[in-house]
Amino acid sequence: MLLSVSRDGRQRLGTQIETQLRGAIREGRLRAGARVPSTRDLACQLGVSRRVVVExxxxxxxxxxxxLRQGARPCVAETVRGRVLSSPGAGVPAATPRFDLRPRTPDVSAFPRSQWLRCLRDALRTMTNAEFGYGDPRGAEALRSALAExxxxxxxxxAVPxxxxxxxxxxQGQGIVCRALAARGARRIGFENPSHPEQRRVAERAGLEIVPIAVDQAGVRLDELERADxxxxVLTPAHQHPTGAVLTGERRRGLLTWLRRRDAIVIEDDYDAEYRYDRAxxxxxxxxxxxxxVYAGSASKTLAPALRLGWLVVPARLLAAVTDEKDLADCGTASVEQHAFATFLARGELDRHLRRMRGRYRSRRDLLLDELARALPEATVxxxxxxxxxxxxxxxDYDEHAILDQARRRGVTLMTMRDFWIPPxxxxxxLLLGYAQIPIPAIPTAVLALTDAIRSTRQR
Ligand SMILES: Cc1ncc(COP(=O)(O)O)c(C=O)c1O
Known part of the structure; x- marks a missing residue:
């Protein structure tokens, strides 16, 4: 590949490599899917250290x-072509953020592809013919047992299978529980405020009225809950989404008292509890x-949203109604993937993956916090x-809207608390800054771009 670097000291070697590659991709000389040299080969070709190319x-x-994928040659992202071609002449492709800080997706580039592939192969090899038919709408017994453990x-x-x-x-899990509750006569469902708007829509579609319950640093507020009728x-007690508060022991006890007295149902959304860094x-x-x-979990944060795998542990009195809703919805989740996931769990692959990712995310979080402390001392993280x-x-007096707009112009996408409040x-x-998708070398630059965006809104 025709790349060269100059050593006249005017520009860092890494920046020169980035600029040339970025230019070649934008101008279409390097197309989506095109392979680029390995870091070792390019370092050798240019006579620079491998670390410079890696960064x-x-x-x-x-x-x-x-x-970038472990064990595979790096290549131009598949998403690049359409975007560049659809905005010819544009500087940065409009829909491709330089830094994606939205708190949505885990680092899917680290998805354990080869381990998953082995489990899929084993599932295909060992599943009986009967298991290729319609099964129990609750799902494959093998997976329910592995998950219960x-x-x-x-x-x-x-959990029992x-x-x-x-x-x-x-x-889907929340949706079928809400429909089952509505069918049994439930009318009003509380949601933490702030909370995930899509999940509120799911409950509304099931015919339930959304009632906002305020959240503070200790989690959901019990005084509001008492008045809410x-x-x-729906609760995210392990890590309130999106404030990050952990429901305190005292609130947990109060919540349980309320729950028993009212004979209500809680849907516990345990979406990312496996990631806890400083304490057990x-x-x-x-x-x-x-x-x-009702306990509800998902593989979307631990592995990848693309799997579309989740699970419920349902109280006995709701089991028949929720199973019926699942059956009506789709006659059951795809079986081959369920068997693969069961093997993945039984082999300890999820434990290994989480151990690896916890270390990675902790380093990213620590660096993000250091950079924020330096660049934005007025902020409370x-x-x-x-x-x-x-x-x-x-x-x-800072303006969320203006910050979002200025950040977008600098290639930074993020979300703010405004996206999650129940109106008004x-x-x-x-600001909500996700650090799962941003590698260590990019964090200082991302914080710099964000800070620049914030400062620009203060100069007007
Ligand atoms: C609060 C919360 N719960 C659960 C999920 C997982 O949803 P799903 O399993 O449907 O991908 C997410 C994903 O973004 C989330 O933000």
Missing amino acids: AYAQLAAEGYLT YLGRVRGVA ERMIITNGYS VDAL AVGALHGLEPDRI RGVAAGLHATVELPE GTGAPT
């Missing part, structure tokens, strides 16, 4: 230009009241003991 590639991967061991969930239902992600409640993880609420709590994002609260929510301007 340049990591930057281009963070910007969306390259796809995993959830009991890792999250303290009182008979009361588990495998779903297409958390979202709800039949059910808090166990799931479910183990404390399994007859009134919260919610970083667990999960995959930080909440960054700014002084009252209010609160201090707060």
Whole structure:
């Protein structure tokens, strides 16, 4: 490949490599899917240290230009072509952020592809003919058993395979529980405020009325809950989404008292509890009241959203109704993937993957916090003991809208608390910065670009 570097000291070697590769991709000389030299080959060709090339590639991967995969030759990202061609002459392709700080997706570039492939192969080899037919709508017994063992061991969930239902992600799980509750006469469901808007829509579609319940640093507020007159409640107790608060022991006890007195149902969304960095993880609420709590989990944060795998542990009195809703929805989740996941769990692959990723995310979080402390001393950073994002609260007179706009112009996409309030929510301007998808070498530059965006809104 025709690349060259100059050693006249005017530009860093890595920057020269990045600029030339970025230019070649934008101008279409390097097409989507095209392979680029390995870091070792390019370092050799240019006579530079391999680290310089590794960092340049990591930057281009963070910007969306390259796809890096362990054991495979780096190549130009598949997403690049359409975007560049659809905006000819544009500087940065509009839809491709240089830095994606949205708190949504884990680092899917680290998905354990070869381990998953082995498990898929084994599933195809060992599944019986009968297992290729319509099965139990609750899901494959092998997976329900493997998950029950995993959830009991890792999250303290009182799970038995008979009361588990495998779903297409958390979202479907919440949907079928809400429909089952509505069919039994439930009318009002509490949601933490702020919370995930899509999940509120799922509950609304099931015919339930959304009731906002405020959240503070200790989690959901019990005084509001007492006044709310709800039949059910969706909660993220291990790591409130999106504030990052952990429901305190005192609130947990109060919540359980409310739950029993009211004979309500809690849907416990345990979406990212495996990521806890500074202390041991808090166990799931479910183990404390399994007859009134539906436990809901997902592989979307631990592995990848593309798997569309989730699970429920359902109280006995709701089991038939929720199983019926699952059956009506799709006659059951795809079986081959369920068998592959069962083997993946039984072989300890998920434990290994999480151990590896926890270390990686912790380093990214620590560097992000250092950079933010230096660059934005006026900000208060919260919610970083667990999960995959930080909440960054700014002084009252900062303008979230203007910051988002300026950040976008600098190639930084992020979300703010505004995206999660139940209208007409209010609160201090707060940025949500996901660090799962941004590699270490790109973090300082991303924070620099973000800070520049924030400062530019203060100069007007
Ligand atoms: C709060 C919360 N719960 C659950 C999920 C997982 O949803 P699903 O399993 O449908 O991908 C997400 C994913 O973004 C989330 O933000």
